[in-house]
Amino acid sequence: MIDALTGVLIIPAVAAGLFAILPGYRLTARLNVFATLLTFLTAVSLFVVEPRSGSYLLVDDLNKVFIVLTTFVGFTTSVFSASYIGHEIEIGRLTPTSVRFYHAMYQALMFAMNLALVANNIGLMWVAIEMATLTTVLMVGIYRTHEALEAAWKYFILGSVGIALALFGTILVYMAARPIIGEGLEAMVWTVLVQHAAKFDPALLNVAFIFLLLGYGTKVGLAPLHAWLPDAHAEGPTPISAVLSGLLLNVALYALLRFKILLALNPAAIAPGPLMVILGLISCLFAAFMLYRRRDIKRMFAYSSIEHMGIIVFAFGMGGALANFAGLLHMTMHSLTKSAIFFAVGHIAQVKGTQKIADMGGLTVTNPVLGWGLVLGVVAIAGLPPLGIFMSEFLVVSSTFAREPWLAVILALGILVALGGLFLHLNTIAFGPPQGPTAKAEASYVPMFAHLALVFTAGIYMPQALVKGFENVARLLG
């Protein structure tokens, strides 16, 4: 019985095995695009025919949004990756063997992320996120340089600690569920847990949530648990930076949201919202100020990801239909914009042969398409109108302002500080006197501009069906 639900798992799994065997990177790069496209189409079909959920796999309105977003960005990134990897092989930074490994790992990561999103069993979800962490660790270290190894090691150690704390939290949730639901598999099935959550021991649930928040929060990249994130983004191949920022952070956030729903159903347990609000605000402010002193272009956008994850976690922490809607929209817009930026940054770094901001300048003159693409991306990510992120940030701030004016002021301050930091560096990179090599980039611009077009459209016009869908999910989140 193969339906769309198992399809989004089987396609990447088969592809991963296939790519591990197939020689020749040109063919695998094309097949990689094909496999991710197929996964994306399968994911879209979830909206048409909804398969039955079982005790292991689940599909509902919440994870459909995440799955489609993940598979879409996975697909566009694979298009970008094909041209990026081609260049890396030409200049000898990667060998054909390591590229074969890279493609297999790319599909393994897609599999792990999809599994985490469709898992109905909280143990299975944990296993999937652990697997996603391990595959990205291997890919971050793929250049085998001094810096890449340190980044991978740091990511591995911090990621593992986070994952370990999350498992402890998962065990505690089981302990809380056992007296009510009974022993065995049922007590780890999310849909069953939700039905009985009101009767769980609140004290145990509280401690469990603290562990889950710290554990999965490390993977989301919340300050002060973010230390792995800038290194992992800066030293790995750029397609992986795009996938990390655009997708993996979301997947960890998704796990956190599932448990937030669970906790919210128990009236005696602590409210999960304020904790998330505090962590979100800290991350947003901290990352905004950190943006100013960056000298490496990929590290800068990594800090920008921390800032935006902070805003998203803040929005979901505030809760309520409007804030949840804003958080969901912001998450989607951030995924699209940030991966578009990394597509641009990847080619820029290849043209200039460096990631140092000081060594690149005047891009709009020397490489107009790339330069203006980056400018557009940064304008979008900084939250200027009329692009999509402006709308979602405006919704977050205004919905907060109606309830907690002070929090809204702090959040707005963080957003403005980040805007200043981003434009300060953008000025050096895109304008000013040209610096460094000015060779033409052999780039595929389609993924970048496709993402930016979507973000632009969303800023002006959102289809009614999409708004309805998001509103529905926002209600689910409570």
Next chain:
Amino acid sequence: MVRGSLSFDVAHLLAGSLVLVSFMQLYQDRLYALLNIYALHALVLAASVAWQAFVQDAPHLYLTAIIALVFKAIVIPTALHRIIVRLGIHREIETVVGVGPAMLLGMGLVALSMVVMLRVTAEADPLAREDLAFALSVVLLGLLMMVTRRNAVSQVVGFMSLENGLVLAATGAKGMPLVVEISVAFSVLIAFIVIGIFLFRIRERFDTVDVQALDRFRGERR
């Protein structure tokens, strides 16, 4: 009720010993001795899991016990012994914090986990309660070990003893589905492979496994 109190006492004894062995790891200043103590840690864990399997009448837990015994107590320590001999680093470990402060911190963490877990699980059955409190202590001591050591191998040992604490917690939770136990064992396996690759790559490049040597690169300062 004789069997009941006996089963409780033995489980208590074994879980308590695991915490004790965690403390022993904290003050080992030679890699060789540290690996031996880690093997002992895994051995105690195996005994504890086997006892849980017997008490809970859950045969699948014996599998977890065997994995702990064969894989964690024998295979990994042996392999790591070989690696450190090959790398020529069976000298002293440089600890970031002295032994005294580390032990004091450890005691603080154990006290913390007792206070938190015993208060929270007041209504759970006593066996699971104590197990969970001990497990959290082992997890926190593993974390402490990871932050007080600089050497990559001893950080890995810290991580593995942390995972042992997780297995203790998972087996203490009665009737927890097998999925998790296998996954825990499996993740240790994967973690070890990853680490193995890392160690060799590090060796390949810099002729050291001292993580401080990797710290020359601090992000932006070039």
